[in-house]
Amino acid sequence: MPTILVTGALGQIGAELVPALRARYGADNVIATDLKVLPPSGAAAIAPYAHLDCTEAQQLHEAVQRYDVGTIYHLAALLSASAEAAPQLAWSVNMSGLYNVLEVARGYGCQVFFPSSIGAFGPTTPRDLTPQVAVQRPTTIYGVTKVAGELLCDYYAGRFGIDTRGLRLPGLISYVAVPGGGTTDYAVEMFYHAVRYGRYTCFLSADTRLDMMYMPDAIAAMMDLMATDSGRLRYRNAYNVTAMSVTSAEIAAAIARQVPGFTVDYEVDPVRQAIADSWPRSLDDSAAHADWGFAPRYDLETMTTDMLARLASKLAAARSR
Numbered sequence: 001m002p003t004i005l006v007t008g009a010l011g012q013i014g015a016e017l018v019p020a021l022r023a024r025y026g027a028d029n030v031i032a033t034d035l036k037v038l039p040p041s042g043a044a045a046i047a048p049y050a051h052l053d054c055t056e057a058q059q060l061h062e063a064v065q066r067y068d069v070g071t072i073y074h075l076a077a078l079l080s081a082s083a084e085a086a087p088q089l090a091w092s093v094n095m096s097g098l099y100n101v102l103e104v105a106r107g108y109g110c111q112v113f114f115p116s117s118i119g120a121f122g123p124t125t126p127r128d129l130t131p132q133v134a135v136q137r138p139t140t141i142y143g144v145t146k147v148a149g150e151l152l153c154d155y156y157a158g159r160f161g162i163d164t165r166g167l168r169l170p171g172l173i174s175y176v177a178v179p180g181g182g183t184t185d186y187a188v189e190m191f192y193h194a195v196r197y198g199r200y201t202c203f204l205s206a207d208t209r210l211d212m213m214y215m216p217d218a219i220a221a222m223m224d225l226m227a228t229d230s231g232r233l234r235y236r237n238a239y240n241v242t243a244m245s246v247t248s249a250e251i252a253a254a255i256a257r258q259v260p261g262f263t264v265d266y267e268v269d270p271v272r273q274a275i276a277d278s279w280p281r282s283l284d285d286s287a288a289h290a291d292w293g294f295a296p297r298y299d300l301e302t303m304t305t306d307m308l309a310r311l312a313s314k315l316a317a318a319r320s321r
């Protein structure tokens, strides 16, 4: 089978997507790549691994040629808070990276997965049950790169016949790798702090409501979308997907039901609060359900139970080393 290449593979999603792809398609058929240069022991632990800067077109061409790549999961990007702190770098990584991936896909006939985000919407979008097709005027550089990325994927599909597929992902909650500079990082931090300290200071207000999803559902959604018969896909830019629409206080309450005495206080960071306030409170993901059978398994309660159990054993194992 053609090889799968994952860019940005050492991040929050890649840390779980790569093992899942290897379990389904075989370890040797999935090449993990990232900007990070790993020591030989680190690279060996996740082999096959290659250093790859997606802003360097030549590196992508060489990797696709060397490994006979047929599918690219393009995860490399700066997330919303990091992007707002370095907008020029965000444009370069998020846009040049995607352009290089699409160009190499055009040259070698690769299928491409592009993760968009709830950040592709803005304050003029309807915030509740945001439709699949809606106004997209984001006010963050992250959102600008996500909308432009969606349009570019659409263009390459229509103009060159490239098999591009994408998801508008909500905030992802996971325990394997820590999140990499997003506005929704508080949702993950809350779980870590509950297990470690029994308390957390949240950088968004208690009533901030955003869409969230547990990582196993996100990984399944990406792989299911990529495996779907292409004739079923009405949208080539990105499908809305979500599992729960929750406030910070509701996540805190769900944790407190299982970690007695857990408390959260709130010290709002105006930059990240403004980003969150410009995003949808809930997405309408009926197109994903209808077109390719998207069906998340975890809600807030079941996710909380699993997250707390997995984190407790992970942190205990780390302490005993």
Ligand code: NAD
Residues within 6 Å of the ligand: 007, 008, 009, 010, 011, 012, 013, 014, 033, 034, 035, 036, 052, 053, 054, 055, 074, 075, 076, 077, 078, 079, 093, 097, 115, 116, 117, 118, 168, 169, 170, 171, 172, 173, 178, 179, 180, 181, 182, 184
């Ligand atoms: P992350 O920040 O955890 O990981 C990104 C990875 O990209 C890092 O390992 C980083 O080293 C790498 N990288 C940065 N610049 C690079 C470059 N020039 N070349 C190659 N690699 C580079 O991000 P993530 O959470 O894993 O997100 C992956 C993708 O999913 C991103 O496009 C992000 O916008 C999107 N997304 C994530 C979430 C979420 O909650 N995690 C939600 C919506 C969308």
Ligand code: AKB
Residues within 6 Å of the ligand: 079, 080, 081, 116, 117, 118, 119, 142, 169, 170, 171, 172, 181, 182, 183, 184, 185
């Ligand atoms: C972020 O907060 O930047 C990401 C996202 C929702 O795109 N987690």
